[in-house]
Amino acid sequence: MHLLHRASPWRALFAGDALPDPATLPPLLSPLREALNELGPSPSLAEAHAWQGRLVEALQRLDLPGWRISQLISEHNNGLYRRAIQLSLNEMLGQGWGEPPVTFCVLLLGSAGRHESLLGPDQDNAMIVADYPDDRHAEIDGFFQSLGERFTDRLDEGGIPLCHGHVMARWPMWRKRLSEWREQLTLWTQERRIKRVQQSNILLDFHPVYGEADLAESLADHVEQLMPRAGLFLDEMALLLDELPIALDRLGRLSVDDKGAPHDNALNLKRQGLLPLVNAVRLLALRHGVREAETRLRLPALVLRGALSPKQARAGRVALDRFQESLLQAQQASLKAGRSADGWIDLARLEDDERLMLRHDLRVVRGLVRAAQGGNGR
Numbered sequence: 001m002h003l004l005h006r007a008s009p010w011r012a013l014f015a016g017d018a019l020p021d022p023a024t025l026p027p028l029l030s031p032l033r034e035a036l037n038e039l040g041p042s043p044s045l046a047e048a049h050a051w052q053g054r055l056v057e058a059l060q061r062l063d064l065p066g067w068r069i070s071q072l073i074s075e076h077n078n079g080l081y082r083r084a085i086q087l088s089l090n091e092m093l094g095q096g097w098g099e100p101p102v103t104f105c106v107l108l109l110g111s112a113g114r115h116e117s118l119l120g121p122d123q124d125n126a127m128i129v130a131d132y133p134d135d136r137h138a139e140i141d142g143f144f145q146s147l148g149e150r151f152t153d154r155l156d157e158g159g160i161p162l163c164h165g166h167v168m169a170r171w172p173m174w175r176k177r178l179s180e181w182r183e184q185l186t187l188w189t190q191e192r193r194i195k196r197v198q199q200s201n202i203l204l205d206f207h208p209v210y211g212e213a214d215l216a217e218s219l220a221d222h223v224e225q226l227m228p229r230a231g232l233f234l235d236e237m238a239l240l241l242d243e244l245p246i247a248l249d250r251l252g253r254l255s256v257d258d259k260g261a262p263h264d265n266a267l268n269l270k271r272q273g274l275l276p277l278v279n280a281v282r283l284l285a286l287r288h289g290v291r292e293a294e295t296r297l298r299l300p301a302l303v304l305r306g307a308l309s310p311k312q313a314r315a316g317r318v319a320l321d322r323f324q325e326s327l328l329q330a331q332q333a334s335l336k337a338g339r340s341a342d343g344w345i346d347l348a349r350l351e352d353d354e355r356l357m358l359r360h361d362l363r364v365v366r367g368l369v370r371a372a373q374g375g376n377g378r
Contacts, residue, residue: 010068014075017082019048031061045080045158052076052119053335056328066325067296074115078209080158081108081125081151085210088150092143100147101140102130105211106169113205114278114294118324119331120341122161123152124202127169128215131177141175148175167202178215182222189230197237205282205293220291227286237283238373244279246369247272248362254347254355262334262344269330270343273358274323277316277365280372284308287372295320308371316368319361326358 013020013032022036035058039051052073059069085106093099109124111117127148132140148169156162169175176184185203188196204223208216227234247267249255256267281298284290290301299313308316331341333349350358 008068008071010064011071011075013072014079017079017086019079029062031058034058045084045154048076048083049080049159053332056119056332065321066328067321069328070118070324071115073119074112074117077112077117077121077160078108080155080160081106081209084151084154084158085147087154088147091150092146097143097146101136101143102132103212103215104129104144105208105213105215106151107206107216108209109167109202109206111205111278113207115207116278116295116324118327118341119335123155123163124167125152125169125209126167126174126203126206127176128181128211128219129175129177130212130215131179141172144175145170145172178218181219185219185222185226189226189233192232192236194236194240197233197240200233201237201240201279201282204286207293223286224289224291228289234283234287237286241276241279241283241369241373244271244276246276246362246366248359248366252359252363254359254362256347262339262342263346265346265348266344267347268343269323269327269345273362273365274320274327274343276369277320277323280365280368281316283372284368308368312364312367312371315364319364322357322361 019036019039019041020032022033025033025036032055035051035054038054039048043051055076056069056073059072064072089100105128107113107126107128109126111121112124127144129140129144148171152162152168152170162168167174185200188200204227206216206219245255245257247255247257247269254267256265257272258266261268278295281295281302284302284307285292285298288302288305288307290298290305292298292301296317299308299316302308303310303313326345327343330345333346334344335341347355
C-alpha cells in the first residue's frame with residue numbers, strides 16, 4: 001500500500017471561513033458550482049447545514065468516493081463550528097464581556113475529530129483553556145462557560161444537535177485548563193474503570209477547530225508520551241472492544257442485531273462494523289504511539305511501526321471505505337424516506353456480490369479487533 005500521505009486539494013475547498021466562490025470554479029466542477037449557486041453567498045447556519053445533502057449529491061456527480069465525501073462533510077462542519085464560535089464571541093464582545101481573558105482551543109471529538117463525519121452527526125466537542133491562576137477561576141471559567149453554551153446552542157439551532165451524552169464544551173467535564181486535561185488523562189490511565197475508558201475513547205480522537213492550536217498540540221504530546229505506558233488502561237480498552245459485537249456469527253455469516261431497527265432486513269453497520277474497526281485501530285495507535293487521529297492515516301502509520309502488515313492495513317482501509325460509502329448511500333435513502341440519517345443499512349437492497357464483500361470486510365474487522373486485543377489477526 002502507499003505509505004506516503006499527500007494532501008488533497010479537495011480538502012482545501014472548505015478549509016477557510018468562507019465558502020468557495022462559484023465563479024472561481026472551473027467548468028469541470030459544474031455540479032459543485034450549481035450547488036453553491038443554489039445555496040447563495042450568505043446562508044444562515046441552518047441553511048448551510050441543511051444544504052449538506054445537496055453538497056453530497058454534487059460530489060457524487062463528480063465521482064468522489066464516499067470516504068472523500070466524508071472528509072468534505074467534516075470540513076464543511078468545521079466551518080459551521082468556526083462561524084458559530086465567532087458569532088458567539090462577537091455577541092459577547094457587544095454585551096460587554098470583552099475579549100477572551102486567555103487563549104483557548106475548541107476541539108472536535110469522535111468522528112468529527114477523525115474527519116470521518118457522515119450526514120446527521122450530533123455535537124462532540126471540548127475546550128482547552130490556557131493555564132491561569134486559581135484565584136481567577138470564577139472570572140475566566142465564567143467567560144468560557146458562556147462561550148461554550150452560546151456556540152453549542154447556535155449549532156443546535158443550526159441543525160447539529162446537542163450531544164445526548166453531554167460531551168460538549170458547555171460542561172465543566174469537557175472544558176478545562178491544559179494542566180487539568182493533562183492531569184485528568186494521567187489519572188484516567190492509571191485505572192481500569194470502564195467509564196474512564198469510554199470517555200477516553202471519545203476524547204482521544206480530537207482535532208482543533210478554533211483558537212490556539214498549540215494547546216491541542218501540547219495535549220497530543222502528552223497523550224503520545226502517556227498512552228504506550230498505560231498497559232492496564234489499554235487492556236481494559238481491549239476488553240471493551242467486545243461490547244460492540246461485529247455483525248457475524250461464529251460461522252462467518254451475517255448476524256443482524258435488529259434491536260431498534262427502523263425496518264426489516266436492517267443491519268446497524270455503524271455499530272456492528274464501522275465502530276469496531278475504528279476502535280480497534282485507535283487502540284493499536286495508542287499502544288504504538290501513533291499521533292494521527294484519522295483512521296486512514298493511522299493504518300499506514302501502524303505498518304511503519306510493525307503493528308500491522310501492509311495486507312492488514314490495506315484491507316482495513318478498503319473496509320473503511322466501503323462502510324462509509326454504504327452508510328452514506330443508506331443515509332441519503334433514509335432522509336428521502338422521511339427518516340433520520342442513522343447507521344442502519346438495508347440488507348434487502350444488497351446484491352449477492354455486495355453481501356459477499358460485506359462479509360469479507362466484517363471478517364477483516366474481526367481480524368483487526370483480534371490484533372488490537374493481542375493476537376496478530378492475520
